[in-house]
Amino acid sequence: MIVLDSIHKSYVTGTNSLHVLKGIDLEIGAGEFVSVMGSSGSGKSTLLNILGILDDYDSGSYVLNGKKIKGLNETKAAMLRNEMIGFVFQSFNLISFKNARENVALPLYYQKVSRRKRNVIAMEYLDRMGLKDWADHLPSELSGGQKQRVAIARALISNPKVILADEPTGALDTVTSFEVMDILKEVNDQGITVIIVTHEHDIASMTRKIIRLRDGIIAEVIVNGDLQLYRDRVLAE
Amino acid sequence: MFDIDRWNEIWHALTKNKVRSLLTAFGVFWGIFMLIIMSGASNGLKNGIVEGVAKFATNSAFIWTDRTSEPYKGFTRGRYWLFNSDDLVYLKANVPEMEFLTPKNFGQFGAANNVIRGRLSGSYNVKGDYPDYVKIDPYTIVYGRWINEMDIRDRRKVCVIGEKVYETLFEANEDPLGEYLKISGVYYQVVGVIRPETRVNINGRAEESVFLPFTTMQQTFNMGDQVHFLAFTAKKGVPVSVVEEKVKTILKKRHSISPTDTQALQSVNIEKQFQQISGLFLGIGILTWIVGIGTLMAGVIGVSNIMLVIVRERTKEIGVQRALGARPSTIISQIMLESVVLTTVAGYIGLSLGVGLLELVNKALEMQAKGGDEIFFRHPEVNLNIALASLAVLVIAGLFAGSIPAKRALSIKPIEALREE
Ligand SMILES: Nc1ncnc2c1ncn2[C@@H]1O[C@H](COP(=O)(O)OP(=O)(O)OP(=O)(O)O)[C@@H](O)[C@H]1O
Numbered sequence: 001m002i003v004l005d006s007i008h009k010s011y012v013t014g015t016n017s018l019h020v021l022k023g024i025d026l027e028i029g030a031g032e033f034v035s036v037m038g039s040s041g042s043g044k045s046t047l048l049n050i051l052g053i054l055d056d057y058d059s060g061s062y063v064l065n066g067k068k069i070k071g072l073n074e075t076k077a078a079m080l081r082n083e084m085i086g087f088v089f090q091s092f093n094l095i096s097f098k099n100a101r102e103n104v105a106l107p108l109y110y111q112k113v114s115r116r117k118r119n120v121i122a123m124e125y126l127d128r129m130g131l132k133d134w135a136d137h138l139p140s141e142l143s144g145g146q147k148q149r150v151a152i153a154r155a156l157i158s159n160p161k162v163i164l165a166d167e168p169t170g171a172l173d174t175v176t177s178f179e180v181m182d183i184l185k186e187v188n189d190q191g192i193t194v195i196i197v198t199h200e201h202d203i204a205s206m207t208r209k210i211i212r213l214r215d216g217i218i219a220e221v222i223v224n225g226d227l228q229l230y231r232d233r234v235l236a237e
Numbered sequence: 238m239f240d241i242d243r244w245n246e247i248w249h250a251l252t253k254n255k256v257r258s259l260l261t262a263f264g265v266f267w268g269i270f271m272l273i274i275m276s277g278a279s280n281g282l283k284n285g286i287v288e289g290v291a292k293f294a295t296n297s298a299f300i301w302t303d304r305t306s307e308p309y310k311g312f313t314r315g316r317y318w319l320f321n322s323d324d325l326v327y328l329k330a331n332v333p334e335m336e337f338l339t340p341k342n343f344g345q346f347g348a349a350n351n352v353i354r355g356r357l358s359g360s361y362n363v364k365g366d367y368p369d370y371v372k373i374d375p376y377t378i379v380y381g382r383w384i385n386e387m388d389i390r391d392r393r394k395v396c397v398i399g400e401k402v403y404e405t406l407f408e409a410n411e412d413p414l415g416e417y418l419k420i421s422g423v424y425y426q427v428v429g430v431i432r433p434e435t436r437v438n439i440n441g442r443a444e445e446s447v448f449l450p451f452t453t454m455q456q457t458f459n460m461g462d463q464v465h466f467l468a469f470t471a472k473k474g475v476p477v478s479v480v481e482e483k484v485k486t487i488l489k490k491r492h493s494i495s496p497t498d499t500q501a502l503q504s505v506n507i508e509k510q511f512q513q514i515s516g517l518f519l520g521i522g523i524l525t526w527i528v529g530i531g532t533l534m535a536g537v538i539g540v541s542n543i544m545l546v547i548v549r550e551r552t553k554e555i556g557v558q559r560a561l562g563a564r565p566s567t568i569i570s571q572i573m574l575e576s577v578v579l580t581t582v583a584g585y586i587g588l589s590l591g592v593g594l595l596e597l598v599n600k601a602l603e604m605q606a607k608g609g610d611e612i613f614f615r616h617p618e619v620n621l622n623i624a625l626a627s628l629a630v631l632v633i634a635g636l637f638a639g640s641i642p643a644k645r646a647l648s649i650k651p652i653e654a655l656r657e658e
């Protein structure tokens with residue numbers, strides 16, 4: 001699904017150049033559930049943005065679903081994002097003047113799906129998130145967890161192959177975080193690749209694979225199995 | 238384009254800060270409003286003057302005598318002189334470029350109660366005229382007829398009166414034809430009533446004048462073969478000034494006036510006057526458009542500015558939209574449409590109010606005109622073409638105003654827009 005081969009990325013600000021990613025080699029198969037960890041500034045978001053075609057990289061190669069991603073123009077990038085990738089952000093990034101249903105339906109609007117049809121589909125997804133009764137509410141009338149569930153519904157509505165989530169639980173309390181993770185797990189169970197960035201070990205422990213970044217390279221990859229016990233203990237408290 | 242979401246977006250973007258949107262819209266509104274009012278006003282002035290003379294023969298000139306200012310051929314300067322009937326015959330025979338030539342004589346100007354009918358009387362200008370005069374300055378016949386060739390040949394004691402004269406000396410709807418008026422002591426039979434079609438007045442207003450056959454007037458007013466005033470037109474394709482020069486040269490020669498004497502022969506060339514007036518209106522028109530477009534431009538720049546602010550405020554939102562798959566073209570058309578809607582709605586309101594105001598002014602003016610007042614400001618209307626053109630200008634201006642903010646919106650990378658502060 002995702003193949004990265006010695007990806008390099010530097011940020012140039014004025015005369016300074018900051019080398020953030022220093023050769024990332026990574027392979028993520030279809031249906032994997034992966035978390036990216038690492039200290040602040042280690043390049044997690046940078047990596048996720050490259051995966052999401054929100055940002056370009058300097059050298060190396062990135063192949064998404066058999067398609068080489070490099071130097072795409074904005075229209076092509078937008079189309080690929082629309083059909084391949086669903087984004088979930090730490091701060092939800094819902095559009096404040098649109099209600100939950102309209103927010104969820106937005107990606108279909110860009111696919112030029114008719115208004116009636118996309119509203120029906122949006123309601124289905126909201127229902128799956130247990131938010132049917134909140135369809136007409138504005139984001140400001142929803143709790144953090146509800147907002148994130150709306151955002152997940154929005155990410156899912158265009159049937160993406162990959163869900164990219166940058167600290168999806170960063171703004172939520174523990175219980176709500178676990179609810180959100182449960183939903184992401186369900187999503188993953190349907191065969192969609194899910195990649196999240198997180199700081200929290202118990203969140204990471206709910207994924208199947210942990211990629212630890214340090215100083216712009218992959219320090220270690222932990223295939224999860226034993227940590228499952230850790231998760232159960234946290235939930236029991 | 239007719240997607241409800243899109244209008245929803247526009248509505249939201251523009252109502253988020255109502256005061257600012259309104260102020261911006263006001264700039265465009267004012268621009269187009271001023272443009273309409275100014276071009277309406279200049280049209281009104283033009284119509285007022287042009288309508289007043291529209292039916293007047295533009296290829297005409299008038300000529301009359303004054304005291305000489307140079308001694309010549311034994312005559313001293315300061316001599317009084319007049320044309321005579323022989324001049325008419327001579328001019329007709331020797332100036333082939335001339336189309337019509339009509340003489341005109343005037344009675345004493347401002348004579349008190351010189352026109353009497355029974356117990357009613359009034360002070361009117363008495364003029365001696367030729368049948369052809371109405372080919373230069375047309376009159377509408379209200380009753381009867383205008384002076385004809387037979388009147389001239391037989392020196393008949395008949396008269397044609399202006400409408401105001403009729404209204405004063407006759408009952409409403411009374412048939413004036415065949416009635417007699419006593420004018421400066423002599424009786425004349427009324428054969429017609431006229432109303433002028435232009436507002437060109439020679440020796441007093443036509444509706445307050447009494448017209449006698451030219452030859453009759455020469456006789457009854459003891460004028461001999463004197464002629465006071467000549468009006469003539471040029472044949473098609475000949476400038477009046479050519480005819481005017483020829484006529485002047487001939488008359489000066491026949492009356493022993495120095496060729497360089499500029500005072501002895503006075504004239505008005507209507508063609509030249511028309512050209513001057515047209516030039517003036519062209520100038521006013523151009524000025525109107527320069528000022529109007531300038532004001533409009535200021536409004537449009539305001540719209541562009543506000544769109545920039547809106548784009549900046551919505552940076553994050555635009556970033557989210559692009560992450561979700563909004564194409565650059567979607568974003569551009571969104572912002573362009575917002576800008577066009579703002580300018581067009583504001584402009585349309587300005588257009589409607591401007592046209593409405595002109596309509597009101599027009600109504601008021603027409604009422605005044607019906608009351609018989611002299612108004613030199615009429616039909617201050619804006620024609621449909623100008624209105625449509627300004628709407629087109631508005632849409633284009635809106636696109637123009639939207640293009641800079643749209644470019645700005647595109648230059649925002651989704652990743653930068655999404656970065657957490
Ligand atoms: N647009 C940019 N221009 C310049 N430097 C940048 C830019 N984006 C990120 N950086 C720098 O690159 C480095 C990696 O940033 P990144 O956001 O990927 O870190 P992160 O691992 O996501 O950190 P955190 O856990 O705090 O979110 C940081 O030092 C950051 O300051």
Ligand SMILES: [Mg+2]
Nearest residue numbers: 044045046166
């Ligand atoms: Mg980060």
